[in-house]
């Protein structure tokens with residue numbers, strides 16, 4: 001029993017050690033396991049906002065768009081694609097640095113679009129980073145109450161079915 | 168262990184799913200003290216439907232199953248209904264492993280209600296073309312019953328569960344006791360006309376479904392109300408709009424005061440007494456504590472769902488039955504069959520452009536079997552029924568980025584064309600080479616041997632798929648559908664979730680396990696009335712037939728008990 005406990009605490013220690021170096025974000029503890037830095041997570045948010053600027057639309061969802069994207073990245077993405085996403089994100093950061101863009105969010109819209117176009121044309125990992133972020137931003141928007149009720153014909157409890165109505 | 172009298176009942180029913188629920192309900196209605204044993208947890212109607220009123224945006228993954236879950240559970244992840252809103256009703260691969268000598272997707276629901284919570288509620292009767300099939304075409308063995316034997320029990324079941332449908336007057340698909348149908352879509356009506364005008368023997372009908380569309384006293388007593396067309400049935404319905412065992416059978420049986428429902432109880436085997444030549448009870452394992460107990464009764468209904476019923480019987484060995492309970496013939500576990508769901512034909516329809524549907528409806532179109540009905544005419548045996556689906560969606564472009572993308576998403580360009588598709592439901596032939604057996608060494612966490620699956624498609628299935636592709640491509644072309652493509656999913660048996668057989672009914676104890684009342688030939692106080700009893704599988708979704716057979720057998724058992732015959 002003692003031996004097992006000792007092994008267990010070693011295992012916990014070991015796990016802690018591997019997590020610690022990547023535990024760089026205090027602000028987003030729930031996404032710690034992804035090993036992203038705070039500024040990287042914020043860049044994801046900025047890219048998502050640039051790709052799909054919902055602006056003042058009343059998109060009320062239980063979680064923020066960034067939270068949704070991070071949740072999908074953490075839970076619904078293979079470890080391989082997670083690391084490719086991260087590579088793509090890092091490559092994008094270097095690109096921004098090379099272009100002397102201090103921060104993506106301060107770019108004007110034209111430059112943001114140019115930067116996104118670069119991503120789309122980039123290597124496979126950059127494309128994956130772009131496509132996944134874009135897809136999740138769209139999914140978050142198009143499954144919102146605002147979108148489903150105002151743009152689509154969504155009724156949670158239809159209570160009827162008409163087989164043939166004129167559009 | 169409790170005191171001994173607690174362990175004696177008049178009847179034991181193994182499995183609290185759709186068919187076991189029916190056995191319990193009928194027995195309790197007739198004053199029989201019944202113990203209903205269920206390996207999973209209890210699921211109470213309304214109370215235990217945690218997702219039923221969740222909006223799409225309230226699911227953290229918007230319906231998707233987390234990667235780690237689908238990686239660890241590839242089999243159940245292939246089931247279309249295993250999504251974030253209903254995943255808690257499905258058995259994960261890791262929870263109860265089995266061995267695939269050939270690929271077999273075993274989709275299960277271990278809880279009170281079984282798979283009746285998540286099912287698709289399609290309920291079409293069989294006809295004599297189905298019951299006479301094996302005898303006419305020379306496969307399996309002759310069914311010991313005919314449509315006339317089952318017809319009153321179909322009605323009995325339909326009246327209680329509520330079935331929405333049209334009286335279509337077709338000999339291949341007898342009419343039942345129906346509640347009003349929902350409307351057909353304009354494309355269904357169009358396709359119906361095209362089929363009627365081009366083929367004397369083919370029909371498109373409204374697929375009959377187990378939904379309440381008109382109030383009746385019996386539904387009021389059950390506490391259920393009309394279907395609201397939400398199409399979220401797999402979560403459990405707050406209205407009780409569709410039939411599941413939880414909203415109807417179980418509480419109904421409980422109200423009689425004759426039911427003891429015991430969840431978390433894995434039946435390991437059925438006990439047999441050499442002296443009396445009868446089964447005396449069951450040996451069970453507490454799913455949580457792993458403690459072993461026995462329960463005793465005069466009659467036993469085995470309703471653990473097809474393959475678990477096979478497993479329990481194979482595992483019920485004794486001096487008299489070394490190869491499994493009632494298995495004098497050696498057919499136990501063999502002649503398993505399923506429905507061939509591999510094939511789809513898809514297309515678009517640009518007609519009826521100015522029309523769409525509005526609201527929600529829990530069913531689709533249905534083309535009953537038209538191949539080899541009156542005589543053998545094709546290069547394959549039997550035939551297929553077909554589900555027909557039509558839908559129309561707003562045309563929304565996902566192109567571009569920035570304000571342009573937002574503009575696309577928020578400004579649909581009208582509606583796209585109708586999307587149409589046909590899904591084949593093919594009859595497969597039960598064969599001795601399609602079987603399940605117990606692994607000799609490996610057991611599950613309750614010490615029960617693992618089941619090994621040896622079930623596969625054959626050439627007959629392949630030929631039928633080709634015919635389905637040809638016929639529906641032609642029918643779609645005649646209907647003016649465009650961009651018609653055919654798809655073979657290549658999916659393994661099992662994903663149809665219509666596995667049947669292994670404990671088949673028949674006239675001859677030498678070649679079958681059960682008689683015309685679903686009683687074991689060799690152990691008459693044991694009844695098997697779930698899919699395991701099926702001699703052949705036909706093309707129709709089978710559960711209505713399981714329920715009708717169960718109700719019929721239960722009433723036979725009640726009479727036998729009263730006469731002191733068992």
Ligand SMILES: Cc1cc2nc3c(=O)[nH]c(=O)nc-3n(C[C@H](O)[C@H](O)[C@H](O)COP(=O)(O)OP(=O)(O)OC[C@H]3O[C@@H](n4cnc5c(N)ncnc54)[C@H](O)[C@@H]3O)c2cc1C
Nearest residue numbers: 182184185186206277281282287288289434472697708710
């Ligand atoms: C997504 C989906 C869609 C479907 N659509 C349709 C459809 O449209 N039409 C149709 O006809 N059928 C459909 N089916 C199939 C239908 O659900 C089953 O045929 C039906 O539920 C079978 O009833 P049953 O009582 O045999 O099994 P179940 O309803 O599965 O119940 C069996 C019960 O036995 C319990 N059990 C198993 N082993 C043991 C044991 N050792 N000890 C104690 N208890 C045990 C299980 O936990 C379970 O609760 C569908 C199924 C699914 C999952």
